Amino acid sequence: MARELTVAFIGNPNCGKTTLFNAYTGANLKVANWPGVTVERVEGTVKDHDLNIKLVDLPGTYSLTSYTMEEQVSRRFILSDEVDVIIDVVDASSLERNLYLTLQLLELGKPVVVALNMMDIIAKRGMEIDLHRLPEMLGVPVIPVSARKRTGLEVLIHAAAHHAGTEHRDPIIHEHEWHSRRRTGPAEKHERYVMVYDELMEFRIDAVSTALERKYPAIKNTRWHAIKLLEGDGAVTAQYPVDLPDILDRSYETDIINQKYDFIEEVMGEVLVHREEKAALTERVDQVLTHPVWGLPIFLGIMALVFFLTFTVGDFLKGFFELGVEWLTLAAADLLAGWGVGELLTALITDGIIAGVGGILTFLPNIFILFLALAFLEDTGYMARVAYIMDGIMGKMGLSGRAFLPMVLGFGCSVPAIMASRALENRRDRFKTMLVTPFMSCSARLPIYILFSGLFFDRYAMLAAYSMYLIGILVALLVAFVLHTLEKGKGIQTNDLLIELPEYKMPSARTVAVYVWEKVKDYLTKAGTVIFVASILLWFLLNFGPGGYTDLMEESFGAILGKAIVPFLAPAGLGFWPIAVALIAGISAKEVVVSSTAILFGVNNINSAAGMAAVAGGLSAMGFGPLNAYCVMVFCLLYVPCAATIGVIRRESGSWKWTAFSVAFQVATAWVVSFLIYQVGNLFLR
Structure with a gap:
């Protein structure tokens, strides 16, 4: 009868642990939450000779100090009697940082095998690791592996099976x-x-x-x-x-x-x-x-360069996508006419689906450049420095620099950014971070900035869009500061940031490619699902009213709904029912604000010169100008996050009450900031 063995995989974040774990288990995974927490528990099984081996992928952790939820979950499981042997996955390229966790694991007295991953990076840097001396000093097997190339896997699992149940190590050869x-x-x-x-x-x-x-x-x-x-x-x-x-x-x-x-x-x-x-x-x-004076300006300069590339290179490439959408619109209209399809269904497909989804796809080059730049900065090791640079500022706001890491992730997508708040050490910091992280400009908002800045700010479009990222950071810090001020006198302490900065390295082309592809795939998936459905629903709302089908959009259900909330939005410079409808639709996904605008103004290709001229003309005819456009961008930056983010806030907080408060707070913040910009702007423009 086969024996049972439980092996726990543990290691620092980004050490390649999960890649190594997946190399063993493939698609044979079981995913659930650990009891009582939202941290995922991932298990898989493999066979080795007469052993049935259950593999458990523990959350990435820097230590077993048990501050964060990940550390608590990892330590609780490691200390339990469930574990027969521990595989400590060590990033060979960051050996110094990883060995701290290794020493803590060795002090537990349980069987440990060290998997030395990413040895190829060490070789590329012109360094070597003495694989004879290291196990001598640690007193446990050290197995070189490559999770990416799938080498050393059999030796590692064999060493783990052999080492299980070992109560006494060989004498440690210190001699140093x-x-x-x-x-x-x-x-x-x-x-x-x-x-x-x-x-x-x-x-x-x-x-x-x-x-x-x-x-x-x-x-x-x-x-x-x-x-x-x-x-x-x-x-x-x-x-x-x-x-x-x-x-x-x-x-x-x-x-x-x-x-x-x-x-x-x-x-x-x-x-x-x-x-x-x-x-x-x-x-x-x-x-x-990381200079104490120049570090922050350099960071802001780097982000400015990122958005310069996003606009210049992205705008050059998106011209090809615009041609594709125009061709698709004409081809679909001709094909449907040839098939004798009715005008209503033809309008739904061309003016609803293609205008909504196709308009969003034309922004794909800009999104691609943004993710490419962020992946490059992350893989070089620079993003860890950003948290270090921000530590002093964050401390004055009642948070450690560690809280800025989820906020940086928010530049890509708010969903993983909210999930990253798990790494914070206490519930108060997690909730504050979840409250302010949605103020970061996620990639879904970028099409909104590109559209409205391009419509009304001409050669200053890039500066107008870049200012949204700065406003998001400033509002997040200001909100954190206000909350910190309210907490003063309650004896609440802020933990200092403890972070080791990794060595700089040339980004891995494969790592960057995988990161960018995953983000682009998510964008395309959203275009094919959420935005597709939202475009259809919005088309029906704008073409049907209490009396049925109508050619007059102002008599539609959408117009009735938009006009109902115009009094609330008007003081903030948003008193136009088409804008109100677009903002409501944007709750499903922020890109839908753009697709809604295309449908509202009957534009098939909103990103083309003709499409943008048509939208600009329609908005100007309503009295909508540059100040209103800027207020729309600010409101979209700060108001309700997308439905997926709301769902993650609910899951991470475990409270519908907190989720409702978070949504209401973000709407209120968006209204107040837009109101101030609009009212002060009017004083200067009169």
Whole structure:
């Protein structure tokens, strides 16, 4: 009968852990949430000789300190009796950062196998890792693998199966300067433990371990629990309190962390060859890009360059898409006429579906350039610096720089950005971040900016669009500051940002291509589903009224609905019923604001010169000018996020009440900011 084995995959975010896990399991996955939290639990199964191996992909985590939900889930499962062996996936190109988690796992006393991933990147950088010395210093198997190339997989799973149930490691071969300086107490301690602390810390660990063994004889791995008590770990302190006021007189977490990194530095010096050159290059670049004064202006300049490319290159390419939509519209009209299709159905297909969906597709080149630039910046390692740069500003707003990471993700899509708030350390920070993250300009809003800035701002169109990204950041920070001010005096503390900046690297063409393709595919999928359905529904709303089919759009159900909310929108410069209808439709997906505008003005190709002239003429005839256009852009930036984002806010918060408050708050913020811009703008334009 086949034996059962449970293997847990754990590692830092972006270490290639999930890619490696998927290489084993393929499509044979089971996905659910961990009990009591929204963090996903992913399982798969493989067979190895007489073993049925259950693989569990744990959330990416930097440590087992148990601050964030991911860390709590990972630690809870690792500590449970369910796990037979741990596979610690280590990014070889960021070995120093990854080894901190490795040392924590080794202190658990459970079987650990290190999967050394991304060795090809190390080779490209001209460095080498001593694969003989590293396992000697860690005391566990170290298996080089490539998740991308699917090499080393059989050796890794065989090592995990062989290592399961191993209670005692071979003696650790330290024999290096760091441990020589700390050689205190019994010699066997240096042979049994990978991480040996200085004399005073080891004395404290021994004292706490003795107290734990005396009070809790059934406890497993007293050394790990003793270290956690010295760190002031809340969960361990609550579960295993001991009365040692002279030993546990303060938190020694910082001391323990520093000593771990001292040891890691020693490991790096012994196992990584040609490291100094790369570290020196990263340090020189960071002197400029993370400068306390120039770091933020450089970031804003880089984002300005991104949008310059988005407009110039994207506008050049979208001309080909415009020709395609025009050809499709004419071909569809001729084909339907040849088939004798009625005027109503022909109008639905050409003026509804093609005008709505086709108009959105013409913005695809701009979206492509935006995602290409963001993928490039992320894969170079620059985006981690952005959080570091923003840490001081975010701290004044009551959040750590870590909260800016979800906000940066919001430039791409609000859905994963909201989900990324899980990485924050407490519920208060997560909820504040979920509240302000939708103010970031996601890619779905870009077509709105391109359309209205192109219609009314001519050669200043790029600046008008870029200002939306700045306004989004400023409003998010201002809201966070107001909330922080209201919280003052309640004893709420803000945690400092702890982040290690990875070395700069040339982006991987494959990684960038996969990232861009996934985003483009999502955009196309949305065009073929949400926008397709929304375009049909809107066409019916604008062509049918209480009396049935009507040629007069002002008598349609859509016009009735739009006119009903015009009094609310008018003070904010949005008092036009077609704009009101477009804004309502945009709740389904922000791109629908553009497709709705195309349908409202009967334009088949809104992104063409003729289409934009027709829309501009129709809006101008209603008294709609540049100031109104800017207010539309601001309102679309700040008001209700798309339906998918609302759903994710509900799932992550676990509260319909909070979700409703979030939606109402965002609408109110959009109205107030648009109102101020419109009223102040009118003072200068009179």
